[in-house]
Amino acid sequence: MKRWFNLTTPSGLICAVCVMFAFGFMLVPLYDVFCEVTGLNGKTKGQYQGDVISSNSERMITIQFVANRNANLPWDFSPQQEEIALKLGERKQTSFEIKNTYDRAVIAQAIPSVSPAVAADYLNKVECFCFQKQPLEASESKQFPLVFFLDPALPEHITKLTLSYTLFDISETATASAR
Known part of the structure; x- marks a missing residue:
């Protein structure tokens, strides 16, 4: 029983470190997707290419x-x-x-x-x-x-x-x- 515990603890810790590293690596792309889905962050688009959209709106x-x-x-x-x-x-x-x-x-x-x-x-x-x-x-x-x-x-x-x-x-x- 003691031998089994000693082998699974390091394996579990190594897995936890790998999962944390992967999560940290994926954080930026996940945040971008989250912002796109929820509409948070207010990122603007790049430079507008084309004609200015005219409108008769008085708003x-x-x-x-x-x-x-x-x-x-x-x-x-x-x-x-x-x-x-x-x-x-x-x-x-x-x-x-x-x-x-x-x-x-x-x-x-x-x-x-x-x-x-x-x-x-x-x-x-x-x-x-x-x-x-x-x-x-x-x-x-x-x-x-x-x-x-x-x-x-x-x-x-x-x-x-x-x-x-x-x-x-x-x-x-x-x-x-x-x-």
Whole structure:
């Protein structure tokens, strides 16, 4: 009896470690599927290709812009306008101002998110600074444009949405991938 216990305990522990490793490895794809099924996370689509969908709709939607930055990136980052109203299908342009407060050049990347998440499918970005890495020299500031429109098929219950960007320092990652 004692011999059987000694063999199954290590085998059980090895199996548990393998299962935990597999779960950790599968966590990101599982999270993506979960977000897609439930509509959570508010991931936006890539760059819109095609003509702007025009609409005769008089329905007005309010969009709030939020600029966040990762704690490791002490840049100044703010929207030109904190809130705008537009008609469905109307093409709008605004911009975000970014200033590098470091004493060295840094490369940043903006990650967008839309709330409520279901509205992400109806927000079409024609031009966005989030599509590329943004290098800035020490103390340099720039205005980055955002050109977008809302699909006229936006569900009726949505009257306001928030487009949030979080800015991350990717200097080390960008340098490593360039090598």
